[in-house]
Amino acid sequence: MHANKIIGAFLLVLLFPLQDSYAQNPWQQDKGEFLLSPFVSHYRASSFRTRNGEQIPFNDNGLFQNYNPRLYFSLPLNGYKLNLFGSLPLFVNQFEDTQQNQRNVDLGDIELGARFHVKQMKNHFLMGAFTAFIPAYQNNRLPYAGFGRFGLEGRIIVAGNSPWLGESNNFHKIEAALRQFIPNGPTQIRVFASEGYRIRPKIVLLGEIDGLFSFSDESEFFENNLQLVSDFTMVKASLNLGYEFTPEFALYAGVFHDILNRNSGIGSGFQIFSIVRLKSKP
Template identity: 45%
Template sequence: MKNKILILFLFLNTFLCFSQNPWLQAKGEYLLSPSLTHYYTDSKKDENSIKSDFDNNGYYKNYVYKLYFSTSLIGNKLNLIGNIPYIKSTYADDFTNNVNNELGDVELGVKMHLKKLGEFHYLIGSLTAITPLYSNNNQPFVGFGKFGTEIKINISGKSKWMGINNNYHQLELGFRKFFNEGPIQIKLYGSKAYRITKKIIVLTDLDVLISKGEDFNVSQENIQITPDFDFVKATVNFGYEFSPKFALYAGGFKDLLNRNVSVGSGWQIFSVIKL
């Protein structure tokens, strides 16, 4: 859900520098990417995408602190990947002020090189296990509280006509299933990055998420556990490359289309560190 905003553009870990199979870490290499994301909403859309404000001047906001990591298991063919989130969430209205701070859904899995496609593109696959590290005893809830799994197929590469070291794009299709009657989610993600100057990079992406589960109205107090919804989100980030091993990015995102879910926007800051 919204507190699990996936910073998929972390695959910019190569800083737009091409080498053999650049999308995975080689033996002895480590990638760390800490991030901070802020999300805010005070409105929602119903099953017919009709927008309304939260009742009683209500609003929801969160701050999500994440640490993404990747390292080699087998050369640059198979990587261990992980994502550890800590979530500070607030729901408040004229009568309520609930705050909840705890770990979220931890992800641990593998990412593998499947095939080289032509001269400048790669087919990448990943398989991830999802483990909830929270109890959902305090509101607002931070997730479904269910174990899950996710499989993704990704095509990553560069356009020669834009300059091999100056651009990057990817297209990704993901399938996520939460167990114990949890929802099934399908995700489509596309991104494009371009180096404006030697040090500055602009990154845009579009995120489509379709979730199918038990159908019920959006709870403005617990928007993170609505199982049946759709949304389209756009993001723009600008990055500065201090060195080939360290870059810092910042940007914002906004919902474009929504069904049966909150309508919001936010900002994020993240760094990419190679060791």
């Protein structure tokens, strides 16, 4: 599994509204607001699944590990109707077995995009987003940090709550995205669903299902270079617990595990991040 496949879910969690969210669309930043989130995840894999679903351990007791610190931000360009967002990543990739120990510390794909409010539909909001992925690395040392190709993504987002569960104690989100890397692909389809429930006034339990389906003529699997595998199927589930210290600050921690893989490493790990909402004085 790509280490950067982990990140999609965390960006969606960042848009999970706090209890006293003050934007007209709580998944968007309004005029004078700014969202900042430091994040770190750890991922590890020691086996993979073939296209036929067979689980195979890495050769020579191989183990791939990844630490990914990253900083996410979101700010309004035209009030809540148009937001600019981005993510600045760092990867610490390591593969070791009985024959070798490879380690690479490098920047990843910088993400920069625009997310726009389309319309409100009673308890739900329809949004769209366009994102560019800009490689900030040279891929001159194994394990690589990414494809080393420019990418574009279009995304549709529906987010809201279920009144029958309570007006402000539950939130959910569904997303579908199409991503294209240039030149030579891969082409990727991404689907995501989450459900959050406020189990106490300041405590949030959040479950997520995240799927990435990547299509490419470059179908070779590299156990020591998972970031470069471009033809695969991966679905992972995660569970996060968050504590909202104030309406402006929340801290989350969670675990994740792959539940479906094809031509992909079978991975698991944890993630920790905070959400900081700043608001300028009138």
